[in-house]
Amino acid sequence: MAICGLMTLVLLIGAVGACAQGGSEDESKGGAGTVLITGANRGLGLEFSRQYAAAGWQVIGTARRPDAATDLKALGVRVVQLDVTNQESVDRLARDLGDRPIDLLINNAGIFPMAATLPEIDFDNITRTLAVNTIGPMRVTRALLPNLRRGEAKKIVNITSNLGSIADNTDGQFYGYRESKAALNMFTRSLAAELRGDGFTCIVMNPGWVQTDMGGPRAPLQAPESIAGIRGVIDRLTPADSGTFWTYEGKQMPW
Ligand code: NDP
DSSP states (O other), X not given: OHHHHHHHHHHHHHHHHHHHHHHHHHHHTTSOOEEEESSTTSHHHHHHHHHHHHTTOEEEEEESOGGGOHHHHHTTOEEEEOOTTOHHHHHHHHHHHTTOOOSEEEEOOOOOOOOOSGGGOOHHHHXXXXXXXXXXXXXXXXXXXXXXXXXXXXXXXXXXXXXGOSTTOSSOOOTTHHHHHHHHHHHHHHHHHHTTTTTOEEEEEEOXXXXXXXXXXXXXXXXXXXXXXXXXXXXXXXXXXXXXXEXXXXXXXXX
16 A cells, blocks of 8 residues: 555656646747748748747748748648639638647738839739738638637737838838738738637737848848747737737837
8 A cells, every 4th residue: 555655646746747847848939839821931931930840839831832842841840832812722721721720820921013113113013912912811811710719829910011101101112012011901900800809919010121032132130030029029919919010129110
Protein backbone atom coordinates (compact mmCIF):
# COMPACT_ATOMS: atom_id res chain seq x y z
CA MET A 1 0.00 0.00 0.00
CA ALA A 2 2.82 2.34 0.97
CA ILE A 3 4.61 1.70 -2.37
CA CYS A 4 1.33 2.10 -4.19
CA GLY A 5 0.70 5.43 -2.41
CA LEU A 6 4.22 6.61 -3.22
CA MET A 7 3.79 5.69 -6.89
CA THR A 8 0.49 7.58 -7.01
CA LEU A 9 2.24 10.62 -5.51
CA VAL A 10 5.07 10.33 -8.08
CA LEU A 11 2.57 10.03 -10.93
CA LEU A 12 0.63 13.03 -9.62
CA ILE A 13 3.77 15.16 -9.34
CA GLY A 14 4.74 14.06 -12.85
CA ALA A 15 1.33 15.06 -14.19
CA VAL A 16 1.49 18.47 -12.47
CA GLY A 17 5.01 18.94 -13.87
CA ALA A 18 3.83 18.07 -17.38
CA CYS A 19 0.96 20.56 -17.08
CA ALA A 20 3.35 23.27 -15.88
CA GLN A 21 5.69 22.54 -18.80
CA GLY A 22 2.79 22.71 -21.26
CA GLY A 23 1.67 26.05 -19.80
CA SER A 24 5.07 27.69 -20.06
CA GLU A 25 5.57 26.38 -23.61
CA ASP A 26 2.26 27.90 -24.65
CA GLU A 27 3.22 31.20 -23.05
CA SER A 28 6.56 31.26 -24.88
CA LYS A 29 4.62 30.89 -28.13
CA GLY A 30 2.67 34.07 -27.34
CA GLY A 31 -0.77 32.48 -27.67
CA ALA A 32 0.07 30.54 -30.83
CA GLY A 33 -2.81 29.28 -32.96
CA THR A 34 -3.50 28.97 -36.67
CA VAL A 35 -2.77 31.88 -38.98
CA LEU A 36 -3.68 32.13 -42.67
CA ILE A 37 -1.61 34.59 -44.70
CA THR A 38 -2.40 35.54 -48.30
CA GLY A 39 0.41 36.34 -50.74
CA ALA A 40 2.82 34.42 -48.53
CA ASN A 41 5.36 33.37 -51.16
CA ARG A 42 7.45 36.59 -51.08
CA GLY A 43 7.84 39.98 -49.46
CA LEU A 44 5.94 40.74 -46.27
CA GLY A 45 3.78 37.62 -46.56
CA LEU A 46 6.86 35.40 -46.55
CA GLU A 47 8.27 37.24 -43.53
CA PHE A 48 4.93 36.90 -41.69
CA SER A 49 5.08 33.15 -42.40
CA ARG A 50 8.69 32.88 -41.25
CA GLN A 51 8.07 34.71 -37.96
CA TYR A 52 4.77 33.02 -37.08
CA ALA A 53 6.21 29.57 -37.87
CA ALA A 54 9.25 30.33 -35.68
CA ALA A 55 6.89 31.37 -32.86
CA GLY A 56 5.15 27.99 -32.99
CA TRP A 57 2.03 28.95 -34.94
CA GLN A 58 0.38 26.64 -37.46
CA VAL A 59 0.91 28.65 -40.66
CA ILE A 60 -1.19 28.30 -43.77
CA GLY A 61 0.48 30.37 -46.49
CA THR A 62 -1.22 31.01 -49.79
CA ALA A 63 0.46 31.46 -53.15
CA ARG A 64 -0.89 31.92 -56.65
CA ARG A 65 1.62 29.31 -57.84
CA PRO A 66 2.50 26.92 -55.00
CA ASP A 67 4.95 25.05 -57.28
CA ALA A 68 7.08 28.17 -57.51
CA ALA A 69 6.77 29.06 -53.80
CA THR A 70 10.19 27.62 -52.96
CA ASP A 71 11.05 29.93 -50.04
CA LEU A 72 7.62 29.43 -48.44
CA LYS A 73 7.76 25.65 -48.80
CA ALA A 74 11.25 25.65 -47.27
CA LEU A 75 9.66 26.91 -44.02
CA GLY A 76 7.78 23.64 -43.70
CA VAL A 77 4.41 25.40 -43.49
CA ARG A 78 1.22 24.37 -45.29
CA VAL A 79 1.10 25.99 -48.73
CA VAL A 80 -2.21 26.35 -50.53
CA GLN A 81 -3.14 27.81 -53.92
CA LEU A 82 -5.04 31.09 -53.89
CA ASP A 83 -5.69 33.86 -56.37
CA VAL A 84 -7.73 36.39 -54.38
CA THR A 85 -9.42 37.69 -57.55
CA ASN A 86 -10.75 34.29 -58.52
CA GLN A 87 -13.92 33.12 -56.72
CA GLU A 88 -13.34 29.48 -57.72
CA SER A 89 -9.89 29.59 -56.16
CA VAL A 90 -11.28 31.17 -52.97
CA ASP A 91 -14.06 28.56 -52.77
CA ARG A 92 -11.52 25.76 -53.24
CA LEU A 93 -9.45 27.13 -50.36
CA ALA A 94 -12.52 27.19 -48.09
CA ARG A 95 -13.42 23.61 -49.12
CA ASP A 96 -9.87 22.40 -48.47
CA LEU A 97 -9.88 23.97 -45.01
CA GLY A 98 -13.16 22.30 -44.11
CA ASP A 99 -13.99 22.82 -40.43
CA ARG A 100 -10.47 23.85 -39.46
CA PRO A 101 -10.47 26.79 -37.04
CA ILE A 102 -8.42 29.85 -38.03
CA ASP A 103 -7.41 32.24 -35.27
CA LEU A 104 -5.87 34.96 -37.37
CA LEU A 105 -6.43 35.93 -41.01
CA ILE A 106 -3.89 38.29 -42.59
CA ASN A 107 -5.12 39.70 -45.89
CA ASN A 108 -1.68 40.67 -47.16
CA ALA A 109 -1.70 40.03 -50.94
CA GLY A 110 -1.56 43.25 -52.92
CA ILE A 111 -0.37 45.01 -56.05
CA PHE A 112 0.85 48.54 -56.75
CA PRO A 113 0.13 50.24 -60.08
CA MET A 114 2.23 53.28 -60.98
CA ALA A 115 0.14 56.32 -61.89
CA ALA A 116 1.26 59.70 -60.52
CA THR A 117 -0.97 61.90 -62.67
CA LEU A 118 -4.37 61.59 -64.32
CA PRO A 119 -2.94 61.17 -67.85
CA GLU A 120 -0.86 58.22 -66.60
CA ILE A 121 -3.90 56.30 -65.40
CA ASP A 122 -4.49 52.96 -67.09
CA PHE A 123 -8.06 52.06 -66.14
CA ASP A 124 -7.55 48.33 -66.65
CA ASN A 125 -4.72 48.56 -64.12
CA ILE A 126 -6.92 50.43 -61.66
CA THR A 127 -9.69 47.85 -62.06
CA ARG A 128 -7.20 45.06 -61.43
CA THR A 129 -5.82 46.87 -58.37
CA LEU A 130 -9.27 47.19 -56.83
CA ALA A 131 -9.91 43.51 -57.61
CA VAL A 132 -6.76 42.42 -55.75
CA ASN A 133 -6.39 44.99 -52.95
CA THR A 134 -10.02 45.65 -52.04
CA ILE A 135 -12.35 42.94 -53.35
CA GLY A 136 -9.75 40.21 -52.74
CA PRO A 137 -9.77 40.63 -48.94
CA MET A 138 -13.59 40.85 -49.04
CA ARG A 139 -13.84 37.53 -50.92
CA VAL A 140 -11.34 35.76 -48.69
CA THR A 141 -12.82 37.09 -45.44
CA ARG A 142 -16.36 36.09 -46.42
CA ALA A 143 -15.28 32.61 -47.45
CA LEU A 144 -13.24 31.98 -44.29
CA LEU A 145 -15.63 33.55 -41.79
CA PRO A 146 -16.97 30.15 -40.61
CA ASN A 147 -13.36 29.04 -39.91
CA LEU A 148 -12.62 32.31 -38.13
CA ARG A 149 -15.75 31.91 -35.98
CA ARG A 150 -14.37 28.53 -34.87
CA GLY A 151 -11.00 30.11 -33.98
CA GLU A 152 -10.25 31.38 -30.50
CA ALA A 153 -8.56 34.68 -31.32
CA LYS A 154 -11.00 35.81 -34.05
CA LYS A 155 -8.61 38.41 -35.50
CA ILE A 156 -8.74 39.79 -39.04
CA VAL A 157 -5.84 41.99 -40.12
CA ASN A 158 -6.01 43.76 -43.46
CA ILE A 159 -2.70 45.10 -44.72
CA THR A 160 -3.28 48.66 -45.86
CA SER A 161 -0.86 51.56 -46.41
CA ASN A 162 -0.33 55.12 -45.22
CA LEU A 163 -1.29 55.90 -48.84
CA GLY A 164 -4.80 54.68 -47.97
CA SER A 165 -5.26 57.38 -45.34
CA ILE A 166 -7.45 60.24 -46.57
CA ALA A 167 -6.38 62.45 -43.65
CA ASP A 168 -2.72 61.85 -44.51
CA ASN A 169 -3.08 62.58 -48.24
CA THR A 170 -1.59 65.97 -48.95
CA ASP A 171 0.60 64.97 -51.92
CA GLY A 172 -1.80 63.02 -54.13
CA GLN A 173 -0.31 60.67 -56.78
CA PHE A 174 -0.49 56.88 -56.62
CA TYR A 175 -3.89 56.79 -58.32
CA GLY A 176 -5.60 53.46 -57.99
CA TYR A 177 -3.47 52.25 -55.11
CA ARG A 178 -4.63 54.97 -52.72
CA GLU A 179 -8.27 54.37 -53.62
CA SER A 180 -7.92 50.61 -53.25
CA LYS A 181 -6.47 50.88 -49.74
CA ALA A 182 -8.92 53.61 -48.62
CA ALA A 183 -11.73 51.29 -49.71
CA LEU A 184 -10.09 48.40 -47.87
CA ASN A 185 -10.05 50.61 -44.77
CA MET A 186 -13.77 51.29 -45.17
CA PHE A 187 -14.46 47.57 -45.64
CA THR A 188 -12.62 46.89 -42.39
CA ARG A 189 -14.69 49.45 -40.48
CA SER A 190 -17.90 47.91 -41.81
CA LEU A 191 -16.67 44.41 -40.97
CA ALA A 192 -15.78 45.52 -37.44
CA ALA A 193 -19.30 46.92 -37.03
CA GLU A 194 -20.98 43.81 -38.47
CA LEU A 195 -19.01 41.44 -36.26
CA ARG A 196 -19.19 43.59 -33.12
CA GLY A 197 -20.47 41.47 -30.28
CA ASP A 198 -19.14 38.23 -31.85
CA GLY A 199 -15.71 38.54 -30.23
CA PHE A 200 -13.93 39.64 -33.43
CA THR A 201 -11.12 42.16 -33.78
CA CYS A 202 -10.83 43.57 -37.31
CA ILE A 203 -8.15 46.16 -38.03
CA VAL A 204 -6.07 47.68 -40.82
CA MET A 205 -2.30 47.77 -40.50
CA ASN A 206 0.21 50.03 -42.22
CA PRO A 207 3.50 48.11 -42.47
CA GLY A 208 5.62 51.19 -43.24
CA TRP A 209 7.73 51.57 -46.39
CA VAL A 210 9.54 48.25 -46.60
CA GLN A 211 12.18 46.77 -48.92
CA THR A 212 10.27 44.18 -50.94
CA ASP A 213 9.57 43.83 -54.67
CA MET A 214 6.78 46.36 -54.11
CA GLY A 215 8.62 48.69 -51.74
CA GLY A 216 11.81 48.74 -53.83
CA PRO A 217 15.44 49.06 -52.74
CA ARG A 218 15.14 52.66 -51.46
CA ALA A 219 12.69 51.75 -48.71
CA PRO A 220 14.13 52.52 -45.26
CA LEU A 221 12.68 49.47 -43.49
CA GLN A 222 13.54 45.79 -43.69
CA ALA A 223 10.76 43.20 -43.60
CA PRO A 224 11.84 41.52 -40.30
CA GLU A 225 11.53 44.81 -38.39
CA SER A 226 8.17 45.73 -39.90
CA ILE A 227 6.67 42.29 -39.31
CA ALA A 228 8.03 42.01 -35.77
CA GLY A 229 6.32 45.33 -34.99
CA ILE A 230 3.05 44.22 -36.60
CA ARG A 231 3.07 40.92 -34.70
CA GLY A 232 3.49 42.82 -31.45
CA VAL A 233 0.46 44.98 -32.24
CA ILE A 234 -1.64 41.96 -33.30
CA ASP A 235 -0.72 40.14 -30.11
CA ARG A 236 -1.95 43.01 -27.94
CA LEU A 237 -5.23 43.58 -29.81
CA THR A 238 -8.53 43.04 -28.03
CA PRO A 239 -12.08 43.31 -29.43
CA ALA A 240 -12.18 46.87 -28.03
CA ASP A 241 -9.62 47.75 -30.76
CA SER A 242 -11.83 46.53 -33.60
CA GLY A 243 -12.23 49.06 -36.42
CA THR A 244 -8.91 50.84 -35.86
CA PHE A 245 -5.94 51.72 -38.11
CA TRP A 246 -2.41 50.98 -36.87
CA THR A 247 1.20 51.44 -37.85
CA TYR A 248 3.78 48.67 -37.42
CA GLU A 249 5.23 50.83 -34.61
CA GLY A 250 2.05 50.43 -32.56
CA LYS A 251 0.65 53.91 -33.15
CA GLN A 252 -2.88 54.60 -34.37
CA MET A 253 -3.20 56.27 -37.79
CA PRO A 254 -5.76 58.88 -38.86
CA TRP A 255 -8.30 57.61 -41.42
P1 NDP B 1 5.18 42.12 -52.92
O1 NDP B 1 4.95 42.68 -54.27
O2 NDP B 1 6.57 41.83 -52.48
O3 NDP B 1 4.30 40.77 -52.73
C1 NDP B 1 2.94 40.80 -53.07
C2 NDP B 1 2.31 39.45 -52.78
O4 NDP B 1 0.93 39.51 -53.16
C3 NDP B 1 2.94 38.31 -53.58
O5 NDP B 1 2.96 37.14 -52.81
C4 NDP B 1 1.97 38.16 -54.73
O6 NDP B 1 1.94 36.88 -55.34
C5 NDP B 1 0.65 38.40 -54.00
N1 NDP B 1 -0.44 38.66 -54.94
C6 NDP B 1 -0.51 39.60 -55.91
N2 NDP B 1 -1.66 39.46 -56.60
C7 NDP B 1 -2.32 38.41 -56.05
C8 NDP B 1 -3.55 37.76 -56.31
N3 NDP B 1 -4.36 38.16 -57.30
N4 NDP B 1 -3.92 36.71 -55.54
C9 NDP B 1 -3.13 36.29 -54.54
N5 NDP B 1 -1.93 36.84 -54.25
C10 NDP B 1 -1.55 37.88 -55.01
O7 NDP B 1 4.50 43.15 -51.91
P2 NDP B 1 4.75 43.42 -50.35
O8 NDP B 1 5.11 42.18 -49.68
O9 NDP B 1 5.61 44.60 -50.25
O10 NDP B 1 3.29 43.89 -49.91
C11 NDP B 1 2.43 43.12 -49.08
C12 NDP B 1 1.27 44.01 -48.66
O11 NDP B 1 1.77 45.14 -47.96
C13 NDP B 1 0.45 44.57 -49.82
O12 NDP B 1 -0.91 44.56 -49.49
C14 NDP B 1 0.96 45.99 -49.96
O13 NDP B 1 0.00 46.83 -50.55
C15 NDP B 1 1.24 46.34 -48.52
N6 NDP B 1 2.20 47.44 -48.34
C16 NDP B 1 3.51 47.28 -48.70
C17 NDP B 1 4.40 48.32 -48.51
C18 NDP B 1 5.85 48.21 -48.84
O14 NDP B 1 6.57 49.23 -48.68
N7 NDP B 1 6.35 47.06 -49.26
C19 NDP B 1 3.95 49.62 -47.94
C20 NDP B 1 2.55 49.66 -47.59
C21 NDP B 1 1.73 48.60 -47.79
P3 NDP B 1 2.79 36.56 -56.72
O15 NDP B 1 4.21 36.29 -56.27
O16 NDP B 1 2.09 35.40 -57.29
O17 NDP B 1 2.70 37.80 -57.56
